[in-house]
Amino acid sequence: MITTKQSYLQIHPKDNVLVALQDQEAGTGIYFNGQEFPLRETVQAKHKFTAADFAPGAEVYMYGVLVGKTTCALPAGSLLTTENLKHAAQDFAQRTGQYEWQAPEVSKWKDRTFMGYHRADGQVGTRNYWLVLPLVFCENRNIETLKNAFLKELGYASPDKYQAQVRELADLYRQGKDLREYKPNKPSESAAQHRLFPNVDGVKFIVHDGGCGGTREDADNLCALLAGYCVNPNVAGITVLSLGCQHAQVAILQEKIKERDPDFSKPLLIFEQQQAASESLMLSEAILQTFIGIAEANHCERKPATLDKLVIGVECGGSDGFSGISANPAVGYTADLVAALGGKVVLSEFPELCGVEQELINRCVDEETADRFVRLMREYAARAEAVGSGFDMNPSPGNIRDGLITDAIKSAGAAKKGGTSPVTDVLGYGQYVRKRGLTLLCTPGNDVESTTAMAGAGCNVQLFTTGLGTPTGNPVSPVVKVATNTSLANRLPDIIDLNAGAVISGDKTIEELGEEYLEYIIGLASGEYDTKAMELGQDDFIFWKRGVSL
Structure with a gap:
């Protein structure tokens, strides 16, 4: 302490x-x-x-x-x-010895539950969303059309205070007022809109710039990622818009879904524009069938679930020199608690594991898992070097300004989010979590590319530490923002959920905060409150393209 x-x-x-x-x-x-x-x-x-x-x-x-x-x-x-x-970072090689883990005491949580949405495949969601997504960027405008049609009418759209501000300015301009003297009104606290479907937490819309024009590898990876979103327990049903001629074909998506869940039974509504009589008729039919699907999803209600149904992604972004001292190890202790309770934890961002590879290799449960991690790390590093880059270029100007001046310094602190439990599995990008305990997921250090992948891997909650402040969120997986320092938590309360600054001041221990964060997750998973990113509608989605454009 x-x-x-x-x-x-x-x-x-x-x-x-x-x-x-x-x-x-x-x-x-x-x-x-x-x-x-x-x-x-x-x-x-x-x-x-x-x-x-x-x-x-x-x-x-x-x-x-x-x-x-x-x-x-x-x-x-x-x-x-x-x-x-x-x-500079130490080299890494084969696993040495058998890792012995001192698991934290979790007896007081053994009989605890959260109120979640139980799915046919045994997974449990912390939210009940209907998901609308495109297979190719050509359908993005149609996705936005559906979004505008659904959110307000079903009671999911929040009042836009910035639109109200522009309206005020326009009125003042018409009156000939001096806008330099304008001071925005404090936004009124309006009551939440009445939701037509109270058991559906939202209709979520994804847009992206992939699906065609790149390599077949990218198209396949995109379909794998989107399949993970379909299988994610926070999703009740899916509407898919396809143009028809793109690389990311409907058949590939369906194949990837079956790989993750051979008995997949969620509603999967597919609309292909080039097979429709007109765009207007396609959208009208999509609206009708989606509305019927949402009404059916509303019949699902929250029921008690044991804590081993938690799948927690751990992430950091906008990191600072306190990240590895306060927020990351506190989140790491939460990760250890979840692992000890039989839940699943996902640690991503492979460029930010540079220098701690040997420690993670030694924590792998067997040689096969360790070898898979070594192979993915070396392949990723080689790809970066092939285009004139490298892991050493990972720290951002903000990281450097706040004390993270080499990638190894950043990585050594970033890895603390994964706690100390054994590494039970290692996955490539777009793969779905399979085993209890700590899984390493190969993603970039880019915040949104990483959180996007963790939701696609099945995370039903994500803990995101930040020292500089970032509003990052996700369409289907609630993202909890944990500040590394009290100054940030006080300065940006509209994007920060939890504060680890008490570690720096000496008021609390890593273990005390880690336990508090688990309690917060239980309430969040039960729908007792939303994260700041959810309140802001911060639904970020970026697919990691690794091929060239053709």
Whole structure:
């Protein structure tokens, strides 16, 4: 536990750098390992400084792993920057030994349940959505047409305060008022619209830019991803719009669905424009059949489900220097609780596992699982290098500005979201979760490409940590935003759900927050409240294209 008196921290006994928990002035005396040295420069909170004298090319360790090498001599107390530290990570090889896991105590949750939607395949949804999606980008406009037709009339559209603001400005302009003196009115808290179908939590619409024009690999991967959305337990039924001539054919989607659920029985309504008498008639029939399907889905009601039916995705985005100290390990402890209860946890973002591969390999339950992880990591790295990139280019300007100056530093903290449980499975992009415990899912570090894939892998809730703030959400899988620091939670309360800043202040332990987050998930899964992203209608969906355009 971090104490309130601490102003800097050594994360792991092997580390030879320290993290500033508060802003530190140049000249401040640092006491570490029986030695005293001054800070050579001002060090802002979240950033790192050397705890010893470094020669050029010296290895730098954080979280107990290699995270970089110095480019010049650095005396103790020097601020680490992109100029004096370059990315470096230890190599990885075969699994060594049998991993022994000390599972957390979960007896107080053994008999707990959440109120979920039970599906015919044994999965349990935390929400009951009807999903409308296109097989190709050519149908995006028709998807938007259906969205405009359904949401308001069924009571799912929220009042648009920004539309109201434009209306106010237009009225003032007509009156000849000086708009420079305009101050927006505080939006009124309007009551939620009456929903015609109270047991249907929403009608969700996906648009994307794939399905044709790229490689057959991309088309197949898109169909696999969309099949995962169809099978996801939060989805009650699906309306599919197809043009007809695209690479992503209806038959491929149906094949991918059967691979995930051979006895798939959800309503799957397919409308192909090139086989219709007209676009207007196709849309009219789609509206009719979708309405009938939603009415049928309304008959499904929430019933108690044991916590082993939880499938939790863990993600980070807009990360900062506190991510690996507060929010990520707290979410990791929640992940361990879910795994110990027999649930499923999905950890993605393979570029952000760079440098901790060997630890994850050693945690794999068998050689086959470990070998699959090694193969996917090496294939991904090779693809990146083939186009002149690499995992070392992963940190964004925002990451660097807030203390994550190499990919290995970012990765070592990011991996903490996965907790400490054994790795029971490793999946490629677009595959569906199969086993209880911790699964590694190959996705990019891109926030939305990753959250999109985790929903397609079957996650019925996602925990998303952020140090800088991001509004990311998902159409079918509720995304919980966890702030790494209290300043962010206070500054952006409209996008943040939970705050891990109490770890930094020393007011709470990682374990205490991890337990609180599990309790939050139980309420969320039961429909007692929505996340901020859900309230904002933040339904992000980006498919990961890996081929060229043809």
